[in-house]
Structure formats: structure tokens, C-alpha cells
Amino acid sequence: MTYTSMESELPLDDPGFRAGNQEEEFRKFNFNLLLIQVAIFSIGMGNLISATAVQDKSQGLYLTQLVWFGVGALLSAFIVLFMHYSFFSRTAWLIYFGAVILLVLTLVMGRSSLGARRWLQIGGFGMQPSEFMKLALVVALAKFFEDDKKLGGYTFRDLIPPSIIVGIPVGLIMLQPDLGTAMILLFVATSLMLFIKINPRTLGILALCALVAAPVAYKYALKPYQRQRIVTFLDPMADPKGAGYNSIQSMIAVGSGKFGGKGWKKGTQSQLNFLPEHHTDFIYSVYAEEWGFIGSIFLLALYVMLLMNGISIAYQSNDKFAMVLALGITSIFFWHIVVNLGMVMGLLPIVGVPLPFMSYGGSSLLTAMIGTAILMNIANKKFMF
Amino acid sequence: MAFLGQEAQLRELQDRFKFLYAAMFVLLGIVGARMLYLQILSGDEMRKFSEENRIKRVRIAAPRGMIFDRSRTLLIDNRPAFDLEITPQYLNESGDRAAVLRQLSRLIDTPPEKIQERLDKGANQPRFLPVKIKTDLSRDEVAKIETWKIDMPGVAVETEILRTNVYADTATHLLGYIGSVTQLELPTLNSRGRSYSLGDYVGKAGIERELEAILRGRDGMEIVEVDALGRRIREQARGRVLADASAGRSAVPGKNLVLTIDQDLxxxxxxxxxxxxxxxxxxxxxxxxxxxxxxxxAFDSTAFSRGVSPGLWAELLNNPNRPLxxxxxxxxxxxxxxxxxxxxxxxxxxxxxxxxxxxxxxxxxxxxxxxxxxxxxxxxxxxxxxxxxxxxxxxxxxxxxxxxxxxxxxxxxxxxxxxxxxxxxxxxxxxxxxxxxxxxxxxxxxxxxxxxxxxxxxxxxxxxxxxxxxxxxxxxxxxxxxxxxxxxxxxxxxxxDGQVLEExxxxxxxxxxxxxxxxxxxxxxxxxxxxxxxxxxxxxxxxxxxxxxxxxxxxxxxxxxxxxxxxxxxxxxxxxxxxxxxxxxxxxxxxxxxxxxxxxxxxxxxxxxxxxxxxxxxxxxxxxxxxxxxxxxxxxxxxxxxxxxxxxxxxxxxxxxxxxxxxxxxxxxxxxxxx
CATH class of the missing domain: 3.40.710.10 (DD-peptidase/beta-lactamase superfamily)
Structure with a gap:
């Protein structure tokens, strides 16, 4: 391999070089992303105050969320100010295997709740390694595709290594079981692979295999309750008081907000507990009930801005690792938004997927904030070679 | 060279971003369309559903008219009866379930197995609904339970109105008795332009039956807000308005009867x-x-007012002196x-x-x-x-x-x-x-x-x-x-209130x-x-x-x-x-x-x-x-x-x-x- 003169001329080790770039960094700093993030989180916090005013297990949890936000802000600042995204390229496999080990530990010694082991207890905190796995997977794939200099579409054989990289965490998460997170991982990985370009013939065969495999997987890979969710999704009214209850109540909550909403803390579906998991997976239903169509569209617009910023950062990045990483992070956001909103509005089966910056949950919030911070970092450092 | 190669590859990848935008806008467009559909097109319907969820009409039972003799001695009265109920949800939250049942068993003198048996009977209903454990508690038992209630979460004494023949088995046949409306009786009862539903009480014999129209009051209706567990929300502080609160009406008690009977005789x-x-x-x-x-x-008609036990019924039917x-x-x-x-x-x-x-x-x-x-x-x-x-x-x-x-x-x-x-x-x-x-x-x-x-x-x-x-x-x-x-x-x-309506x-x-x-x-x-x-x-x-x-x-x-x-x-x-x-x-x-x-x-x-x-x-x-x-x-x-x-x-x-x-x-x- 030969190096261009330009690359070798960069005085990376010179402290003066770095100091001189502080100004430039500030100039290029992506304020949009920060503003959007703060805007969505603020809406989320206001909404969470309402959602956790209910007298049940969720009461007052918004305070905890604020603490997590503080932690996230510190981490973000550190990443934006003191790191270069190439650090993730260098440590990609460490991060990946670190996350995989956490997943294994979760299965072995995780906290069990409602028949699933998703939580790992560290000190006084519980964390969900599967949330961080999303970032770790994106980093690993970015690293893999960076190192892989293949031009043209990927064939079967080329797809084997990245499939293993995706398959290990997906398998571990399915064992928890956490169908929603596993699905997000698959969606994110598939999006990235499609983007990197798959050989058309291979793609055709894969699509065909997926069509054939779906019923088989439905029958054997899913647990009965997971199958029930799909049946319920197809016909929620079959059992409105039982399996279809969550989906129906959520749709009622969203729809009953009508144009202008019922007003803050006045959503009856959430305040009177008709809405299940109103502070986590169904947080959007609380919001839509109280803020109506206007509020919903406003929130959706903010998310669109977040995604477009992410994509544009990817577009403007000047190396493949950064591009894939930025796209991967953006697609994590994208799929969370689509799956969560689709699920609470009855377009998709009920799988536990949080809505970024809105749902209560430390791991989820931290992942979203770290992801955003990495995006900002990529935006800032793109010419820093 | 590699950097330049990367440059070319980046350019190629950048070409594909248009597909990304397309995919993103199609999927988010579907999500937005769903918002439009649910909140604007189906909004009215969904609002109605949400109101039906939280607003319940609760019937207020109207007390039946009382019956007096000619010198205003009370013959038929509505008296409170005390029932013991357990709400399984709270009982299970209490931690030491067995200890609670043991203590309760001592207080009401019923073996714990019997209490458990009753609880099992109610096992297929939601756990927040109370299960009846024992009816007609004595005043003594009520006092004991109220004293120890704090140690027995989920245990409660419910008061019900019991149609009572004050003089037990005197004039049972003339005064008659009441019972729950059965499925069979519904069509006949409601054909007379009255409205009964299953579980309502209706006069089955004697004066209770013949003068049903006078003794029966008109049930009231209360509009209340409930949560998902069916529990009533008492405070209205949250500013939610009960849309049709005015639709509620109070219960009108039945009219009293003064008989020509002299209870002394x-x-x-x-x-x-x-x-x-x-x-x-x-x-x-x-x-x-x-x-x-x-x-x-005769027999004590009070025993009939909440449904007679099969044992008592058989005994009355088989008595050669035909008390019925x-x-x-x-x-x-x-x-x-x-x-x-x-x-x-x-x-x-x-x-x-x-x-x-x-x-x-x-x-x-x-x-x-x-x-x-x-x-x-x-x-x-x-x-x-x-x-x-x-x-x-x-x-x-x-x-x-x-x-x-x-x-x-x-x-x-x-x-x-x-x-x-x-x-x-x-x-x-x-x-x-x-x-x-x-x-x-x-x-x-x-x-x-x-x-x-x-x-x-x-x-x-x-x-x-x-x-x-x-x-x-x-x-x-x-x-x-x-x-x-x-x-x-x-x-x-x-x-x-004692005003003579008709003599x-x-x-x-x-x-x-x-x-x-x-x-x-x-x-x-x-x-x-x-x-x-x-x-x-x-x-x-x-x-x-x-x-x-x-x-x-x-x-x-x-x-x-x-x-x-x-x-x-x-x-x-x-x-x-x-x-x-x-x-x-x-x-x-x-x-x-x-x-x-x-x-x-x-x-x-x-x-x-x-x-x-x-x-x-x-x-x-x-x-x-x-x-x-x-x-x-x-x-x-x-x-x-x-x-x-x-x-x-x-x-x-x-x-x-x-x-x-x-x-x-x-x-x-x-x-x-x-x-």
C-alpha cells in the first residue's frame, strides 16, 4: 500500500495542529443536531411528566430520566470534544465483543422480569446491553465494510462474514427473548448491506429464501406468545379484552386526541391506566392523545429533521467507515421511529421497541445520545486528516 | 492510491443516497398517513371509544317501600346485612397470604380451606373484583373484622340491603317475599311497561308481588369516571369533564304501605x-x-330476600304441613x-x-x-x-x-x-x-x-x-x-316522607x-x-x-x-x-x-x-x-x-x-x- 503525500503530511501528532483546528471545529459544529435532540428530549420530558403522573409503578420516573439525560450529556460532550470517530474504527472489534460478552452475561446472570432476561445489574443500576449492542453492531459493520475494499455487489460468499457479525447478537437477543430489539438489529444490518450493494442475483435469491423461510420461522423460531402477537396484530378485535387489548387501547388513545389533543395531563387513556406501558413503549400514544394531530405532525417533523441531518452527515463524510457508521446510527433511529409508531398505531405487531428521546429508559436514552454525539463528531472532524 | 480508491467508492455510495431518501419518505409517509387516519378521519369515533372506556353509568338502587301495620308498626324494612369480601389482588400483595387467611378464619370461625374454596370459585373473574366469602355476618364478627382489618389487606366488610320481615315468620304469606328477577320472568315483567333487568329484585309472593308497582322505586343513575381496573375516580381535580354528568339522576324510593293489619292481633x-x-x-x-x-x-321471608338456599327450599316443600x-x-x-x-x-x-x-x-x-x-x-x-x-x-x-x-x-x-x-x-x-x-x-x-x-x-x-x-x-x-x-x-x-298519597x-x-x-x-x-x-x-x-x-x-x-x-x-x-x-x-x-x-x-x-x-x-x-x-x-x-x-x-x-x-x-x- 502506498500513501499519498497529503496523508503523510498531516501532522497528526502535533498538538499545535489540533489546537489550531478548535476554531474550525466550532465553525463546523452541527448545531442543528444538538437543537433537534434537545427539542425532542424536551417534548419527551414534558410528555413523560404527564405519563408518569399516573399512580402506578411509573409514578415520578421522569426524574430518573432527567438524571440519565445528564449522564448522556456528559458522555456526549466528551465524545464531541475529546474524541475522534476513528477511535471507534480502531476499537471496533473490542467494542463489538465487549457488547457480545455483556449479552452473554445478561443471559447467564441477568435480572429476569416477565419471563425475559433483558437486564444486567451493575451496582445499583440496571442496564440493557441489547441497547448498546445496536451501536456496537453498527460500529463493527462499519469497520468490516471499511476494511473490505470490494467493489461491485456482494455475493453470497461475501455476505457470510457480515451475517455472522449480525447473527451472533441477534441470536443472543432472541434468547432473552426480545423480539423487538432483534428485529431492529436485523433491519439496521439489512439496510446497511443493501446500501453497500448486494449482487442483484444474490438479492433475488435471498428475498425468495426469506419468503419461504418466514412461515417456517413463524412456526418454529417464535415463542407462542410472540406468535400470538402477530395473530393479534392481524385481527386485534378477535380478543379485545385479552391479547388485542394493548393495540386497541393504544389506537384509541392516539385517535381520541383528534386534531388538537386533550391537553397536557388530561389524556384519559393514559391517566386512567387504559394504556399499557404508557411511559415506555406506548409513550407516543400518551403524547398523541394529549397533543393531537398537530403535536404528532410536529414531532414527526422533528424526527424527519433528525434523520435528514444524520443522512446528510453520512453523505458529507469523507471516509467509508464514517459514512457507514453515520448511516448505521441514522438507521437505528429510523427503524425505532418507524417500528414504534407503526406498532402503537396498529400498523405493526406489538414488539417492545422504545421511541428515541421520548420513551422512559436509561439505556435507550444513553444509546440515542451517544449515537447523536458520534454523528456530531463525524460532522465536526471530517476534514481532520 | 487507496485513499483515491476510497474516494471513488464514496462517490458511488453517495449516488445511492437518493434511494435512502425515497425509502425513508415512503415509510415515514405511511406513518404520517396513519396519524391522519386515526386522529382526523377516525378521531370522533376514537374519542367516543375513549369516553366509553372511562365513563360508566352506575345504578343507584332505589330502596323498596316499607310496609307498616295500621298503627304504623314497621313490618317490612330494608336493613343492612354485612358480607365479608376479599379482593384477591390486594390479598396477594400483602405478602403473607396464608397468615391473613388464618387470622380471618379465626375471626369468622370458618376453616381456612373453606375460605380458599370460596376464593377459588372467584378465580376466573378479574383479580380486582371482590369475592364474597361469607354472608350475613353477625355484628360481633363485623366488629372483630373492622378491628383487625389493618392487618388483613384485601379483606373488607360490604354492606347490602336486606329486605327484612321484622317479625320473622309472622304474616309471611300475606306480606310475601322478594327475589331476583330470573331470565324466565323478564319478558312478562317488562311487558307491563316497566324495566327490569337480571338481578333486580321483584316481589314474588303476597303483597310484595301484588303491590310491586307501588313498593318498587325508580333506580337512579350516576355517571362516574373509572380507571382501567374499573375503580372509581373520586377527584375531579384533573380538570377532565364528565361530558354528560347531567344525565345522572337520583333514585326515587318506593312508596310505603300502611296496612289494615293489626300486628298485635x-x-x-x-x-x-x-x-x-x-x-x-x-x-x-x-x-x-x-x-x-x-x-x-310459616317461614321467615327474610331468608328468601337474597335467594333461598336449596336446603331450606326442599325442607319447606317437603313439610307435610305445607308452610309455603x-x-x-x-x-x-x-x-x-x-x-x-x-x-x-x-x-x-x-x-x-x-x-x-x-x-x-x-x-x-x-x-x-x-x-x-x-x-x-x-x-x-x-x-x-x-x-x-x-x-x-x-x-x-x-x-x-x-x-x-x-x-x-x-x-x-x-x-x-x-x-x-x-x-x-x-x-x-x-x-x-x-x-x-x-x-x-x-x-x-x-x-x-x-x-x-x-x-x-x-x-x-x-x-x-x-x-x-x-x-x-x-x-x-x-x-x-x-x-x-x-x-x-x-x-x-x-x-x-310519610305523606298520604291515597287512602x-x-x-x-x-x-x-x-x-x-x-x-x-x-x-x-x-x-x-x-x-x-x-x-x-x-x-x-x-x-x-x-x-x-x-x-x-x-x-x-x-x-x-x-x-x-x-x-x-x-x-x-x-x-x-x-x-x-x-x-x-x-x-x-x-x-x-x-x-x-x-x-x-x-x-x-x-x-x-x-x-x-x-x-x-x-x-x-x-x-x-x-x-x-x-x-x-x-x-x-x-x-x-x-x-x-x-x-x-x-x-x-x-x-x-x-x-x-x-x-x-x-x-x-x-x-x-x-x-
Whole structure:
């Protein structure tokens, strides 16, 4: 391999070089992303105050969320100010295997709740390694595709290594079981692979295999309750008081907000507990009930801005690792938004997927904030070679 | 080189971003369209669903009207009953479930397994709904549970309204009882323009049933906000508005009834019956007001108001003394000698006899080859109509019947005096009794009337049947000189706050024209029955009071020749005669009439008259104390009944087909059993 003169001329080790770039960094700093993030989180916090005013297990949890936000802000600042995204390229496999080990530990010694082991207890905190796995997977794939200099579409054989990289965490998460997170991982990985370009013939065969495999997987890979969710999704009214209850109540909550909403803390579906998991997976239903169509569209617009910023950062990045990483992070956001909103509005089966910056949950919030911070970092450092 | 190669690859990748944007906008477009669909297009419908979720209509049960006696003694009340309930949700949250059940088991004296069994029964309902563990807790148990409640989460005492017969088993049949509406009853109940739903209470018998429309209130409706567990949200502080809060309305209690019944007389009658079975009706002859009306044995209707247990129901059904029947109106009996006043009136009014006419009683006469006995084997000698009533001489009335000739003449007078037809007291199970005519027998039994049967009718046997109420009505008509009143038991309907809404006075059916002489002679006869030492009820007189009446004996079975003079109390209980008595007081200006049928009491004088006497004495003591001499009541109260033979039922001639009597049977109302 030969190096261009330009690359070798960069005085990376010179402290003066770095100091001189502080100004430039500030100039290029992506304020949009920060503003959007703060805007969505603020809406989320206001909404969470309402959602956790209910007298049940969720009461007052918004305070905890604020603490997590503080932690996230510190981490973000550190990443934006003191790191270069190439650090993730260098440590990609460490991060990946670190996350995989956490997943294994979760299965072995995780906290069990409602028949699933998703939580790992560290000190006084519980964390969900599967949330961080999303970032770790994106980093690993970015690293893999960076190192892989293949031009043209990927064939079967080329797809084997990245499939293993995706398959290990997906398998571990399915064992928890956490169908929603596993699905997000698959969606994110598939999006990235499609983007990197798959050989058309291979793609055709894969699509065909997926069509054939779906019923088989439905029958054997899913647990009965997971199958029930799909049946319920197809016909929620079959059992409105039982399996279809969550989906129906959520749709009622969203729809009953009508144009202008019922007003803050006045959503009856959430305040009177008709809405299940109103502070986590169904947080959007609380919001839509109280803020109506206007509020919903406003929130959706903010998310669109977040995604477009992410994509544009990817577009403007000047190396493949950064591009894939930025796209991967953006697609994590994208799929969370689509799956969560689709699920609470009855377009998709009920799988536990949080809505970024809105749902209560430390791991989820931290992942979203770290992801955003990495995006900002990529935006800032793109010419820093 | 690699960097430049990367550059080219980046450019190639950048070309694909248009697909990314396209995919993103398509999927987010679907999400946005869904928002539009749910919130704008289906918004109204979804809002309606959400309102239906949280707004519940809660029925406020209207209390049923209360029932009072004529002096406003409370007879039927709505009283709280205490039930023990456990809400499984809270019980399970308590941690030491077993300890709670153990403690509870000690407090209510029920084994923990039994409590668990009850809980298991409610296992298929949501866990936040309470399960009933024990009903009708004693005050003591309630106090204990309330004291220890803090240690027993999920355990609660619920109060329910229990329709209570204050005097337990007194007047059960007249007052009736309530029960839950069953699926079967719904169509009938609601066809009358009223609205009942399953589980509502409705009157099933007696006054509760007949005056349902008055006693039943109108349930109220409350609009409340509930949460997902169905728990009521009490505070409205959150600013949510109950859209149709004005749609609620308060419950309107049922109207109260003031009866013509006098509870003191009821209690006296009940006491006088002791464990005898039978019935008593007391009427005010000037108005037709029922003063007392009891049927024995009875049961406590309070036990029925929340569904009777199958065990109790079976016990009541199988009791040979038929406690479920109202014997004042549902059973009719051969009136026996009490009926003789009708024969006497027929003879006097038709001019067949007068006060001087006499017949000789040799103890037995023959019609064709068949002997007709007098109850006194030796006969009464020569007797006139007054003496015949006094002695209850059967032969006199046989002879009189022979002179009257047709049974239709007797039947005519019997019907005129109100027998053979319902009194229309407005209790739906009343039977009409029976006054036979020649035509009736031909129609009914396809047989020709025989002369001998007329003789039997003359002494109140053969096919003659009357209810206790009819006998009371008959003697009331005699007492007041010929006015037939429809007996009634409601004096007034009052609003819940005690305002009189409607009053009921005398209801004259007709005035019967009777020769004053006839009345005088019959009254004299009835007077002598009680007050002449030769009278059949002399031992029941009330010194100083002109208490008059007539005894009677009603045979239960036809006796074969060898058992004609067998002593009644040596027979098997169920074959013993019924004792009948009807009378009134005082003779001048009578104010109370009493008719009694004492089942299987053998004689009217020994079995029925003492009961009538006790009621009349109590009445006079209460309303006309000036008539009662001091100590009058103490007199013959415990004196043993006179020898039964003195007024034994005349043996019924063989061949009288009492087996063919058209008994009117109706089944008691089945009450849905509560498990």
C-alpha cells in the first residue's frame, strides 16, 4: 500500500495542529443536531411528566430520566470534544465483543422480569446491553465494510462474514427473548448491506429464501406468545379484552386526541391506566392523545429533521467507515421511529421497541445520545486528516 | 492510491443516497398517513371509544317501600346485612397470604380451606373484583373484622340491603317475599311497561308481588369516571369533564304501605296457634278491612330476600304441613257446621220455617236405606232453629233441607252471601271455593244430584268448600246485617316522607236484603253457641262480652261404618278432622269478625274457637277496654277442651264422593336458589 503525500503530511501528532483546528471545529459544529435532540428530549420530558403522573409503578420516573439525560450529556460532550470517530474504527472489534460478552452475561446472570432476561445489574443500576449492542453492531459493520475494499455487489460468499457479525447478537437477543430489539438489529444490518450493494442475483435469491423461510420461522423460531402477537396484530378485535387489548387501547388513545389533543395531563387513556406501558413503549400514544394531530405532525417533523441531518452527515463524510457508521446510527433511529409508531398505531405487531428521546429508559436514552454525539463528531472532524 | 480508491467508492455510495431518501419518505409517509387516519378521519369515533372506556353509568338502587301495620308498626324494612369480601389482588400483595387467611378464619370461625374454596370459585373473574366469602355476618364478627382489618389487606366488610320481615315468620304469606328477577320472568315483567333487568329484585309472593308497582322505586343513575381496573375516580381535580354528568339522576324510593293489619292481633293469633297448623282471618265487619290474616306454619321471608338456599327450599316443600301455602286463600275446606247459618237463612228467608218451627232429633234419620247421623248419638230431642244452631244439631238441618227440597235454593243463598266466588281481596292465588248445584254436578261429574247430598250440603259437607277468608267474609256480612264488603288490606299508600298519597275505604260489593227477624234469630243462635251452657263453645265465652260464633268440624276423609264414632284424637294425625270456628263480637254493633281453620285439631270448639277467642279478646282489650271486665281474659284460658264428642263431626254418609272434590292446586313459586 502506498500513501499519498497529503496523508503523510498531516501532522497528526502535533498538538499545535489540533489546537489550531478548535476554531474550525466550532465553525463546523452541527448545531442543528444538538437543537433537534434537545427539542425532542424536551417534548419527551414534558410528555413523560404527564405519563408518569399516573399512580402506578411509573409514578415520578421522569426524574430518573432527567438524571440519565445528564449522564448522556456528559458522555456526549466528551465524545464531541475529546474524541475522534476513528477511535471507534480502531476499537471496533473490542467494542463489538465487549457488547457480545455483556449479552452473554445478561443471559447467564441477568435480572429476569416477565419471563425475559433483558437486564444486567451493575451496582445499583440496571442496564440493557441489547441497547448498546445496536451501536456496537453498527460500529463493527462499519469497520468490516471499511476494511473490505470490494467493489461491485456482494455475493453470497461475501455476505457470510457480515451475517455472522449480525447473527451472533441477534441470536443472543432472541434468547432473552426480545423480539423487538432483534428485529431492529436485523433491519439496521439489512439496510446497511443493501446500501453497500448486494449482487442483484444474490438479492433475488435471498428475498425468495426469506419468503419461504418466514412461515417456517413463524412456526418454529417464535415463542407462542410472540406468535400470538402477530395473530393479534392481524385481527386485534378477535380478543379485545385479552391479547388485542394493548393495540386497541393504544389506537384509541392516539385517535381520541383528534386534531388538537386533550391537553397536557388530561389524556384519559393514559391517566386512567387504559394504556399499557404508557411511559415506555406506548409513550407516543400518551403524547398523541394529549397533543393531537398537530403535536404528532410536529414531532414527526422533528424526527424527519433528525434523520435528514444524520443522512446528510453520512453523505458529507469523507471516509467509508464514517459514512457507514453515520448511516448505521441514522438507521437505528429510523427503524425505532418507524417500528414504534407503526406498532402503537396498529400498523405493526406489538414488539417492545422504545421511541428515541421520548420513551422512559436509561439505556435507550444513553444509546440515542451517544449515537447523536458520534454523528456530531463525524460532522465536526471530517476534514481532520 | 487507496485513499483515491476510497474516494471513488464514496462517490458511488453517495449516488445511492437518493434511494435512502425515497425509502425513508415512503415509510415515514405511511406513518404520517396513519396519524391522519386515526386522529382526523377516525378521531370522533376514537374519542367516543375513549369516553366509553372511562365513563360508566352506575345504578343507584332505589330502596323498596316499607310496609307498616295500621298503627304504623314497621313490618317490612330494608336493613343492612354485612358480607365479608376479599379482593384477591390486594390479598396477594400483602405478602403473607396464608397468615391473613388464618387470622380471618379465626375471626369468622370458618376453616381456612373453606375460605380458599370460596376464593377459588372467584378465580376466573378479574383479580380486582371482590369475592364474597361469607354472608350475613353477625355484628360481633363485623366488629372483630373492622378491628383487625389493618392487618388483613384485601379483606373488607360490604354492606347490602336486606329486605327484612321484622317479625320473622309472622304474616309471611300475606306480606310475601322478594327475589331476583330470573331470565324466565323478564319478558312478562317488562311487558307491563316497566324495566327490569337480571338481578333486580321483584316481589314474588303476597303483597310484595301484588303491590310491586307501588313498593318498587325508580333506580337512579350516576355517571362516574373509572380507571382501567374499573375503580372509581373520586377527584375531579384533573380538570377532565364528565361530558354528560347531567344525565345522572337520583333514585326515587318506593312508596310505603300502611296496612289494615293489626300486628298485635297477628302476634296473638300466632301465639294462639302455637304449633298447630291452619289459618285465621279477622275482618272489621263495618269496612271489610282485614285486621289479621295468618297462615301456619310459616317461614321467615327474610331468608328468601337474597335467594333461598336449596336446603331450606326442599325442607319447606317437603313439610307435610305445607308452610309455603297461604291457607287463608289458597286452601279451601269443607266448612262443616259453620255453614249451617246459610241453611238456616235459606229456611227462614224462603218461609220454610219460622222461629217457632221445630224438628225432632232422634240421633239418626234415614233417607232411603241410608242413615244420616247426628253428631250426638242420642239426639237432641225437639229443637227450634236457635237451639239447632246452639247444639249444632245435624238432624234439624237434614229435616230443614228436606223441606227446602232443592240444593239450588241453599246454593242460591250461599252465593248471595258471597260463597262460591273469590272475594277479590287482590291476592292473585285466591281460590273460589265451591257451592254445588244440581247443574254443577251434572256438568262436572255427569251424575244426577241425590236427595241425600242435599242433606250433607245443609250441614256444610258434601261438595261445599270455602276458604277461611270466605268464612270470615260470610260472618262479617251476618254481623253487619247484610252488607257484603270486599275484604282489603291496604289502608293507605304513603310517600317515603310519610305523606298520604291515597287512602282506601270500605268497598261495598252489594247489600243483601235480609229480614231483620232472620238476622235476629241467627244471631241469637250464634250467641247461644258461646254463651249458653248447652252451646258447643260455651267454654270459650268471654265473660261480660257478647262474643258469638259457630263451631264446625271439617272431615278430612270419609269414614267407614265401623269408624263412625271413633275418637278423632285416636286417629292418625293426617286423618284427623279440621276444627273450624267463625264468630264476632260484640253481638250488638260488632266490630271484629274472626274465622279460624285449625287443621287436624279434631273439633271447632276445642281446636279453632280458642284461637278466635284469643284474637277477639286481644282486640277488645286494645280497642274497647271498657267492655272487658277485669280479669275476664284469665278465666277459661287453660281449661281443658270439652269432650270432643260433644261436637263431633256428623259421620259423612258413605257414597259421598269427596275424593272427587275439585281441589284447585297450584304450585308455590319457585325461587331461584343461590349457591
Amino acid at each position: 297477628q302476634l296473638t293469633a300466632k301465639e294462639a296457634f302455637g304449633d298447630k297448623s291452619g289459618s285465621l282471618v279477622a275482618i272489621d265487619p263495618k269496612t271489610g278491612e282485614i285486621l289479621a290474616m295468618i297462615s301456619r306454619p 301455602r297461604d291457607k287463608t286463600i289458597q286452601d279451601h275446606y269443607m266448612p262443616g257446621s259453620v255453614f249451617k247459618v246459610i241453611t238456616a237463612i235459606t229456611g227462614l228467608e224462603e218461609g220454610v220455617i219460622d222461629e217457632k218451627s221445630t224438628f225432632n232429633c232422634p240421633g239418626v234419620i234415614r233417607v232411603g236405606r241410608r242413615p244420616y247421623h247426628c253428631h250426638r248419638r242420642g239426639g237432641h230431642g225437639t229443637v227450634n232453629v236457635v237451639e239447632a244452631l246452639m247444639y249444632s244439631c245435624d238432624v234439624f238441618f237434614y229435616r230443614l233441607a228436606q223441606k227446602i227440597q232443592s240444593v239450588d235454593n241453599i246454593a242460591d243463598w250461599a252465593r248471595r252471601m258471597g260463597l262460591g266466588a273469590r272475594t277479590n281481596i287482590r291476592l292473585s292465588r285466591e281460590v273460589p271455593g265451591l257451592i254445588p248445584t244440581e247443574q254443577w254436578k251434572m256438568d262436572r261429574l255427569k251424575k244426577v244430584w241425590t236427595a241425600g247430598e242435599t242433606l250433607s250440603v245443609a250441614i256444610g259437607q258434601s261438595y261445599v268448600l270455602a276458604t277461611t277468608l270466605q268464612l270470615a267474609q260470610l260472618y262479617a256480612t251476618l254481623a253487619n246485617g247484610g252488607t257484603l264488603y270486599r275484604p282489603h288490606f291496604v289502608r293507605a299508600i304513603e310517600s317515603p 282506601f275505604g270500605a268497598d261495598v260489593v252489594k247489600k243483601i236484603t235480609l229480614n231483620p227477624k232472620t238476622i235476629q234469630l241467627v244471631d241469637e243462635g250464634l250467641y247461644r253457641v258461646v254463651n249458653d251452657p248447652r252451646g258447643t263453645a260455651f267454654h270459650q265465652r268471654i265473660p261480660g262480652v257478647d262474643f258469638v260464633g259457630k263451631t264446625g268440624t271439617s272431615q278430612v276423609i270419609r269414614l267407614s261404618a265401623d269408624r263412625i264414632y271413633q275418637k278423632c284424637d285416636e286417629m292418625q294425625y293426617k286423618y284427623r278432622h279440621h276444627g273450624v270456628f267463625a264468630g264476632f263480637a260484640p253481638k250488638k254493633d260488632p266490630s271484629i269478625v274472626v274465622a279460624v281453620v285449625a287443621e287436624h285439631a279434631c273439633s271447632g270448639s276445642g281446636g279453632a274457637a280458642p284461637i278466635a277467642r284469643a284474637v277477639i279478646a286481644k282486640y277488645l282489650e286494645k280497642y274497647h277496654p271498657e267492655m272487658m271486665r277485669a280479669g275476664a281474659l284469665a278465666l277459661p284460658k287453660l281449661r281443658p277442651a270439652p269432650p270432643a264428642v260433644e261436637e263431633e263431626a256428623p259421620p259423612m254418609p258413605e257414597g259421598t264422593e269427596i275424593e272427587a272434590l275439585p281441589l284447585i292446586e297450584d304450585e308455590p313459586v319457585q325461587i331461584p336458589a343461590e349457591d
